[in-house]
Amino acid sequence: MARLTADGLLKLKEKVKNENALSKDGYTVKITVHLGTCGIAAGGDVVYEALKEEIEESKRDDIKVVISGCAGMCSSEPNVTIGRIGEDAVIYRDLDAEKMRKIFQGHVLGGEILNEYAMARIKEPV
Amino acid sequence: MQQLQNLKALNPDLTEEAMSRVDEIIDRNKGKPGCLIPVLEECQGVVDYLPMELLEYIGSRLNIPGSTVYGVVTFYSFFTMVPKGRHTIKVCMGTACYVRGIGEVQNRLQSKLNVKVGNTTEDRRFTLEAVRCLGACGLAPVMVVDSVTYGGVSPDSALKIVDKYE
Amino acid sequence: MSENNSKAEEIVEEKAEEEEQEKKKEEKVIPYLEDVPFFGLQKLIVLKNKGIDPELIDEYIAKDGYQAAAKALLEMTPEEIIAEMKTSGLRGRGGAGFPTGLKWEFANKSEGDIKYVLCNADEGDPGAFMDRSVLEADPHAILEGMIIAAKAVGAHQGYIYCRAEYPLAIKRLNIAISQATEYGLLGNDIFGSGFDFHLEIYQGAGAFVCGEETALMHSIEGKRGMPRPRPPFPAHQGLWKKPTVLNNVETYANVPQIIFNGGKWYAGIGTETSKGTKVFALTGTVKNIGLVEVPMGTSLRTIIFDIGGGVPKKKKFKAVQLGGPSGGCVSEEFIDTPVDYESIAKVGAIMGSGGMIVMDNQTCMVDMARFFMDFVQDESCGKCTPCREGTRHMLQILEKITRGEGEPGDIDTLEELSEVIKDAALCGLGQTGPNPVLSTLQYFRDEYEAHIFEKRCPAKRCPALLEFEVDEEKCIKCGICFKRCPTEAITWEKKQPAKIDKDKCIKCMTCITNCPSDAIF
Ligand SMILES: Cc1cc2nc3c(=O)[nH]c(=O)nc-3n(C[C@H](O)[C@H](O)[C@H](O)COP(=O)(O)O)c2cc1C
Ligand code: FES
Ligand code: FES
Numbered sequence: 001m002a003r004l005t006a007d008g009l010l011k012l013k014e015k016v017k018n019e020n021a022l023s024k025d026g027y028t029v030k031i032t033v034h035l036g037t038c039g040i041a042a043g044g045d046v047v048y049e050a051l052k053e054e055i056e057e058s059k060r061d062d063i064k065v066v067i068s069g070c071a072g073m074c075s076s077e078p079n080v081t082i083g084r085i086g087e088d089a090v091i092y093r094d095l096d097a098e099k100m101r102k103i104f105q106g107h108v109l110g111g112e113i114l115n116e117y118a119m120a121r122i123k124e125p126v
Numbered sequence: 127m128q129q130l131q132n133l134k135a136l137n138p139d140l141t142e143e144a145m146s147r148v149d150e151i152i153d154r155n156k157g158k159p160g161c162l163i164p165v166l167e168e169c170q171g172v173v174d175y176l177p178m179e180l181l182e183y184i185g186s187r188l189n190i191p192g193s194t195v196y197g198v199v200t201f202y203s204f205f206t207m208v209p210k211g212r213h214t215i216k217v218c219m220g221t222a223c224y225v226r227g228i229g230e231v232q233n234r235l236q237s238k239l240n241v242k243v244g245n246t247t248e249d250r251r252f253t254l255e256a257v258r259c260l261g262a263c264g265l266a267p268v269m270v271v272d273s274v275t276y277g278g279v280s281p282d283s284a285l286k287i288v289d290k291y292e
Numbered sequence: 293m294s295e296n297n298s299k300a301e302e303i304v305e306e307k308a309e310e311e312e313q314e315k316k317k318e319e320k321v322i323p324y325l326e327d328v329p330f331f332g333l334q335k336l337i338v339l340k341n342k343g344i345d346p347e348l349i350d351e352y353i354a355k356d357g358y359q360a361a362a363k364a365l366l367e368m369t370p371e372e373i374i375a376e377m378k379t380s381g382l383r384g385r386g387g388a389g390f391p392t393g394l395k396w397e398f399a400n401k402s403e404g405d406i407k408y409v410l411c412n413a414d415e416g417d418p419g420a421f422m423d424r425s426v427l428e429a430d431p432h433a434i435l436e437g438m439i440i441a442a443k444a445v446g447a448h449q450g451y452i453y454c455r456a457e458y459p460l461a462i463k464r465l466n467i468a469i470s471q472a473t474e475y476g477l478l479g480n481d482i483f484g485s486g487f488d489f490h491l492e493i494y495q496g497a498g499a500f501v502c503g504e505e506t507a508l509m510h511s512i513e514g515k516r517g518m519p520r521p522r523p524p525f526p527a528h529q530g531l532w533k534k535p536t537v538l539n540n541v542e543t544y545a546n547v548p549q550i551i552f553n554g555g556k557w558y559a560g561i562g563t564e565t566s567k568g569t570k571v572f573a574l575t576g577t578v579k580n581i582g583l584v585e586v587p588m589g590t591s592l593r594t595i596i597f598d599i600g601g602g603v604p605k606k607k608k609f610k611a612v613q614l615g616g617p618s619g620g621c622v623s624e625e626f627i628d629t630p631v632d633y634e635s636i637a638k639v640g641a642i643m644g645s646g647g648m649i650v651m652d653n654q655t656c657m658v659d660m661a662r663f664f665m666d667f668v669q670d671e672s673c674g675k676c677t678p679c680r681e682g683t684r685h686m687l688q689i690l691e692k693i694t695r696g697e698g699e700p701g702d703i704d705t706l707e708e709l710s711e712v713i714k715d716a717a718l719c720g721l722g723q724t725g726p727n728p729v730l731s732t733l734q735y736f737r738d739e740y741e742a743h744i745f746e747k748r749c750p751a752k753r754c755p756a757l758l759e760f761e762v763d764e765e766k767c768i769k770c771g772i773c774f775k776r777c778p779t780e781a782i783t784w785e786k787k788q789p790a791k792i793d794k795d796k797c798i799k800c801m802t803c804i805t806n807c808p809s810d811a812i813f
Contacts, residue, residue, distance in 0.1 A: 003475065003476030004358075004475045004476055004477060004483065005483055005484055006362040006366055006483050009353065009358055009359060009362055009483075010359075012350065012353050013353050013354055013356065013357075013359075016350045016351065016353060016354035017354050032343060034343075036424075036425055036428045036429060036460070037260075037261040037262055037421075037424060037428065037458070037460050037461075038261065038262045038263070038264045038265065038421070040275075040460070041260070041262035041265055041268070041275035041277060042262070042264070042265055042277060066345045067345055067346075067347065068342065068343050068344060068345055068346065068429065069342055069346050069425060069428040069429020069430065070342065070425045070428065070429055070582075070583065071342065071343070072330075072331070072334075072339065072342060072582050072583045072584075073264075073330055073331075073580055073581070073582040073583075074262075074263065074264025074265070074581045074582040074583070075264045075579070075580055075581035075582060076580075076582075077264060077265075081343070088324075090322065091325070113322065115322060118322045119322075119328070120322060120323055120324060120325040120327075120328045120331065121322050121323070121324050121325065122324070122325050123324060123325075123326075159513070159514070159532065160494075160512050160513045160514035161514060162514040163495075163497055163511065163514055164494075164495065166497075167456065167495060167497065194515075197516055198514070198515065198516055201499060201516040201517065201673075202497035202498050202499050202517070203497075203498040203499060204456050204496075204497035204498035205497060219418065220418035220419040221418050221419030221575075221576075221613065221616060221647065221649050221663070221664075222419040222575035222576055222581075222649055223419070224419075224660075224663055225575075225576045225577065225649060225651055225655055225660075226576070226577070227805065230800060230801045230802075230805070233800065234778070234800055237798065257457065258416075258418035258500070258667070259417075259418040259419050259420070259421065259457075260457070261421045261424045261457070261458065263419055263421055263573065263575040263581065264575070264581040264582060266575065266576075266581075280802075281778070281800055281801075281802055282776065282778065282802065285778075
């Protein structure tokens, strides 16, 4: 990796921004698993494992998974945010492996938001 | 080498393998200002605890008086000079957990396991520790056994949980 | 249906009702994040990057990361950085609220060839986790803040002092440091500016007093983490006797955005004397537990009841504790107090580092005071007598009171000891240690008196002051206590009130906590 100059920093920023726009890399879904200490303690790592298994089984290669820190509301952990290209993202709450699998099948693959587990929508288009 | 042999005779936990890792840790840190605490932290990671013999060894290798090493070890709660049980139970005594009733959980564990906080059961099955906030206050009251975190524990559920550990 | 069962039925019905409501909610459209009060009422500066991947520096860069560092290193003089910080009005978030720009100016003016920049990530307040979350979610913001501070004071070496209990934070910091080093954002000649800055993590070893600045520096030097009297202040003589700046995690997290957006922008948020936002770790008996970042000046009520959703059903708000073992509690009467350094101090608490613990009517305030005093006594480094002996004495009195052996005069002794310790202790630990006692005495003196004179614990939390008897009038004959009792000390038969055999009872509190009708006393 090269050392950055101020100019290089701006270029890198634009580049990453572009890449993060899902379509550029052929991704159509972005899933963020919120794994801070509290999320992991609440079972976030189990949810993450279940998610990875589901993706594997689905044989889809257009799903991007991102790990992040705490989403903020610890009492609703584990949280996962799902964004399908061109749609509002949805943040789900109080997940476990079972619910994660249902959400994966229903929302990620099927496009149906699972209201009973959803906490909120996020307007930012992914 | 002579000295290393002696150490093993003095304390069987200071195996040759452990001591070679201890030496590696010391060599890597020696000479850095303020290296004592990181060295102790890493060595405790290797041996599990810091027996007196090991403290003296570390002190002599780092040219730090044994009394200084001892003073540092006893000052910080992270260090322990006695071996631990097979499993470590940490009850969170942070404020959030206390408000939500960890005190009662701790009392029940103490009386059921017949061990006071900070000590190890006679059969060396459990070490019971109290820590200040595990950073999982959202799940309070919280208890950790080995590396598994249990949230929302009650005196009853805590006993059931520790039953699972042999 | 017998009348005796009606109350139990009622409870069941209520539960069904709750579930019904839950169902209705599910059918409704999912609200947008900004329409959920917990999120919508917050203002994110420190936490603005909480959704990014903390282990990828590129993600931070995509959010304008390191641009403030580039600006500071390439376009600004140290004096200009300090001026910008002063304009922003940022005050230290580690507790004391000292103006950050001023602190940097002292260190900048201090003579010395070698200087240090330190980050206090010791987060000792038990029950607070703001710093941990920031470190885990956005470690690069801390790095960038420290680079800017280094330029401002002329330091080329920095340390992050992080508690060993935060392994994930340490891991992510390590990743961040190595990625920043690869990009040349740490190390020599950053951005080709000719400015060098090296950063290391130092793992704490579990002593609360090491959060105090002079103790922290002793600890990095490899010694027992004991505080020393000030002056000399660290800005003149700090780590290894060199001029040193120490700031808290959250303080540093604000810095890049202040430099990026300008001090004026930051000063436009908050109140006259307290600028910007503050992150609180909201916990205890409150519906929504989590991190809350609000503009300074937001009222406690908004934080606890609107954002936090209030206390769960059937419980009643009693007080909120701020500032942990150095702080105090605020009773319902003052719940409209705005959070800024001065207003919070006026009602007997402190802003502290951001721990905010909500307590309900089942919390015994005398026991809470005992809890904090136990903490202070436990963590007292032992160097100065007022703190070591004074807090021990106070703890003994509080323990006596909660055991039901309190005597008239105890309250006066507590108050006298508090004054002595506050005046004579060496460091902040001792000087602020009596605060939890004083503030509970201020608002809940009647609870102390009930313990001492009536041998009664109004919140029913002190086992020694409880009879463990069943009030047959109140008992709804549900049998829950019978089922839960671990020692089979309770007898109960359908439609009969429960009875407790005191010989078998171990006073474990299980029955009292679980009784739905508050019938055991
Ligand atoms: C006993 C004691 C414990 C402290 N613990 C912490 C702590 O855990 N984290 C922290 O940032 N500051 C802590 N402080 C405050 C620090 O001494 C120091 O004021 C602060 O880190 C300065 O940073 P700031 O100006 O950015 O707030 C503590 C102070 C005392 C007296
Ligand atoms: S107080 Fe127990 S996890 Fe924070
Ligand atoms: S430890 Fe600082 S006053 Fe006692």
